[in-house]
Amino acid sequence: MTEKQENILKSALKLFAQEGYASTSTSRVAKSAGVSEGLIFRHFKNKEGLLEAVLQMSMEAAKMHMADIVMTTDPKELIGKILELPFKIKEEEYEMWQLTYALKWQTDSYDTSSQEPLKLALRNAFEKLGYQNPAAEAELIYMFIDGAATSILLHPPEHKSEILNALKAKYQL
Amino acid sequence: MTEKQENILKSALKLFAQEGYASTSTSRVAKSAGVSEGLIFRHFKNKEGLLEAVLQMSMEAAKMHMADIVMTTDPKELIGKILELPFKIKEEEYEMWQLTYALKWQTDSYDTSSQEPLKLALRNAFEKLGYQNPAAEAELIYMFIDGAATSILLHPPEHKSEILNALKAKYQL
DNA sequence: TACATTTGTAAGTGATTACTCACTATTGTG
DNA sequence: CACAATAGTGAGTAATCACTTACAAATGTA
Structure with missing residues (x-):
């Protein structure tokens, strides 16, 4: 996981949460992350792939909480x-x-x-x-x-x- | 309120609710309502105006409920x-x-x-x-x-x- | 009937969309 | 060093976006 890749994920999370997934363009994410738009598609295939990566990253912590509670x-x-x-x-x-x-x-x-x-x-x-x-x-x-x-x-x-x-x-x- | 106008509102409510406001295009609404796209803008000025009209129409009933309860x-x-x-x-x-x-x-x-x-x-x-x-x-x-x-x-x-x-x-x- | 107003359409507009492609820069490995 | 794989760029693409405009059809009203 490179630094630029992390920046993309962070920016995407922020923008998707604030503006909504559908209303956030990949070009906005790229600008906010300081990378070229093409890089998003290199790493995450398409916009939906980016969303999935964002969710997966975000959910890691939540799963730990849950596991503790269920025990x-x-x-x-x-x-x-x-x-x-x-x-x-x-x-x-x-x-x-x-x-x-x-x-x-x-x-x-x-x-x-x-x-x-x-x-x-x-x-x-x-x-x-x-x-x-x-x-x-x-x-x-x-x-x-x-x-x-x-x-x-x-x-x-x-x-x-x-x-x-x-x-x-x-x-x- | 003409029949076509009502169709626009109905279709917009359905599509906005099912697909989301941002992901629903005015052309989809027009097609679903069986009218030309221009008519939407004639009656509701812009996409946001359409949303407001949809919400206003929808909320009439809800307000009646509320009023009854508060009394x-x-x-x-x-x-x-x-x-x-x-x-x-x-x-x-x-x-x-x-x-x-x-x-x-x-x-x-x-x-x-x-x-x-x-x-x-x-x-x-x-x-x-x-x-x-x-x-x-x-x-x-x-x-x-x-x-x-x-x-x-x-x-x-x-x-x-x-x-x-x-x-x-x-x-x- | 006359004519103004409203309702409706079709074909546009430039901007933006998600995504691709040809290319270069960097990095890991024998 | 050699060289393959990966990371990254920038300029494209066709499609779609919200919206406009010029014009025709329908309707209200005197």
Whole structure:
């Protein structure tokens, strides 16, 4: 991975997240990265290949988080960790999450398979705690962290910790 | 409002929602509506004007819903109605909601002002019910309905009613 | 009927799009 | 050093973009 290649990925992430994938031209990416436009196609084949490379790079860190959470055995601890997830997104991760959330609505790119392990772990946790409908509770939490992440990414609320506390209270945490 | 004008709006809504605003060309809209491309610019000035007209048309119904909810005086009834909101989106309203949710991520188009009356009503309701932190509770619910709507619009879950019940239980409804 | 206004079309416009190609510069390896 | 592979450039390409313009058809109104 050369320096110019990294610059392309960084610029692409920034522009795709800020302006949208479709509205960002490869020439804009090249200019922002300080390289010739042809280099993008040499390294990433086409615009879609560039997007995939950007997503792959961005998702490395996220996968580590997930793996850690899924390993948690204590059900209350697991639920707590998942609820905290959207409230602990770091500033430097904003762009990648903005991009992935925006792409959800691009019909062809949506893929739910990465959510499954987390949902399964959640369902097990609620089962252990004797909840009446563990599957529904898991879906519910998943819906919530989606909404919370959206809200935080678009207009970070001032009282995050109070909101998180109100939320945790609903699960006696 | 002529028939061709209506066709343009319908086609634009459909295509903007399915393919995205930036990736949908005015010529595609014209073809889909069965009109000449020039007519779009005659009636709506430019592509952005077309988008605004589409959104305005789509939002008429939504505003009626909101108005009804904000008038509700009983706090528990109000909270219940708001929680039900995303679960009661009609099939024929999917496209407009998909479009508005997708546009959220287009930085320049995001506007939170329409959310304020609802948030205020929610805060009052939680105050009446003696919740410790009504503002945080209102934010929390707002985050949730956002996530629920997203989830339902992208991949409608099978057990909506069970999820809604699990949710209502958290507020003793 | 007369005529102004609105609705609609077809064929353009220059700019920008994703992408290619012929070429040079740099680097790794025997 | 030799020389192949890789990295990088700059000037192309045809297609498509949002939008305009000149003109015709339909409609409202006196």
